[in-house]
Amino acid sequence: MSPAGGRRGEIHLGELISALAGLDCDDAAQAATIAACLGFGLRAPDLAATGAATPAIYDHNRALPPPAARRSAIPHPPGLALPASSPAVEALPAQIVPSQLASVGVLPSTDSSAAPAWLVAGYQRLASERSSPPRQTLFPERAARGVLTAALARWRPGDAGADLDLDALVRCIVRRRLPQCLPRLPSMTLDNGCQLLLDYSESMVPWWEDLRELARQVSGVLGAERTSIFDFAASPAGARRWRADREAIETWQPEPGRPILVATDFGIRGEPPCDLRGSGWPAFVDRCAARDCPLLILIPWSRFFWPKNLGLHPQLVHWHPATSAALLRRQRGLGHRTAR
Amino acid sequence: MSQYIPRKLTRLPADYCFPAEGDVAAYLFSEEAVIAVEVALVTQRPLLVAGPPGCGKSRLAETVAAVLQWNFLHQTITSRSRVEQLTVDVDHLRRLNDAQRAARPEARTKARALERDEEYYNPGIFWWAFNPTSASRRGLPANVGRPRVAARCGGVVRRPDNQPQHTVLLIDEIDKAEPDLPNDLLEPLDRRSFGLPDGRTLTADPAQELLTIITTNRERELPQAFLRRCVSLLLREPERDGLIAIARVHEPKVAPELIERIADRMVELRQQRVDSGQRSPGTSEFLDAVRTCHDLAISVDSEKWQQVERATLLKPMVAQDEPSRRP
Known part of the structure; x- marks a missing residue:
């Protein structure tokens, strides 16, 4: 069996048969291992999943551990001492206040058979095991990789692409000029990763599942180490996340040059375009622009509902299954003169 | 399950422990790994x-x-790796330099190199694996002389010149690449061929066997089309007994008691790390701890152990580093 010259496509059942025959395997457990290597059976490893742990978000209610007591080596300076932050617990008096409540004695029997027929007859229990219909995510799995790559890729610094810019080179040569260095086409990279800010406010409840899916998709494309996931409910500037050790909460800060992807509905709730002046959004956008952070905002509502007064810095993208990588490249002006 | 008897890896001892040989250190195979390698060899995937x-x-x-x-x-993959580096790349800089030199009046007779594009082809590892003879000639036809600058390839050559050059090709850490690279590799992996810049297609010599092994730390997801063309193997961290067996193979001079104590500590650390959501130390770090304790005569009970543990297993600067602070 030589694969040379012909396209073999994906692994198929015939290859499992030829592997079992080629390895002359008659042990059931070994056969199961062989099948698993080829992606058949329940024991097949799921290599599509990333090995990283689930992003530590979505749990603001968890109580933080008390800060570790630090013993200062420097004695307190003399002067007025600050009052204690929490007053000392006062002991309750030993006296027991008499209660006005009296015992009701034995409760009457509640036999369900005594219920009227009309109450029981019309009652039908819904099947609890009914599976929910498959859910279509806002970025379908087949397209998410391309869309997120197009959305988050940045130019490599210093025109450091590898492919020659032949147009520029020919222009130099026909003018009988020798270029100081070979002109290269700029190329895109995802090396900078991104900060992902997810809006878990009440108006986003219909898309909470999509937010979780988006977090998984972004981590899958960029890598968990390059993805910092924060969530917020009111203002994006107040986005937070658990630290890696899950023992403390970290507040969002823009990192110079690192793309920021926000998934939000701006609290639209199907109303006409809202005015965001006075909200935290303009200040948030200014802060991102000041740190040279590309800002992409995914909005599950169509363009008609989008706010108009966010300035030119953020790129608003319709968070919708029809959004494609090509559309995003056009929107970002990446359609030509790139190495890829 | 009875122990699997290798059909292809016939030089592998019955205990799956391949002893050190030349520059290759000893390696303890798991049964799953042996089976996966043999399946890849049989299916040529x-x-x-x-x-x-x-x-x-x-x-x-x-x-x-x-x-x-x-x-x-x-070939170790980086975020800058491109499929051309793995198949064939053209050295435009050298060509431009040659063109300038050839344009000088006194050098017109030495412009031979400019007649052939192949002189500027840099063969990648797929070319070397598919057809090393052609790669060493940079794709120049047999009726043309040897290339002016001989092409060279790193790696280990074990096969005599007069025999088919069967090759194991390692593409390391593919998850470090930009997301498009795995899809770009589908053609060389699937068809065992790729296109040359001049339009020809270079196809693998059918007489030569090839085993391509691709590794990933699963930092990024790989495309489904790529995954469905590969035989897959998930290497898990060995348990306590596995750690001890590996350490005995790698460090036969170390006292078994020391290895067992460090393995116990390693298991405890792993559990603590998993509970706190932090990175667990790996097998290679465990071996570092064993070597350090052996060479410096440090026992797990001693005060110095805490420092060894921090330096080799805990690595607080790595474990507690904030991913978001990475450049």
């Missing part, structure tokens, strides 16, 4: 090996090449 850092993914490829007595080529 690439073997995709996943697992945490330091669990022996890359060393698996190196050792398989030694067991099979095949040539070994490897």
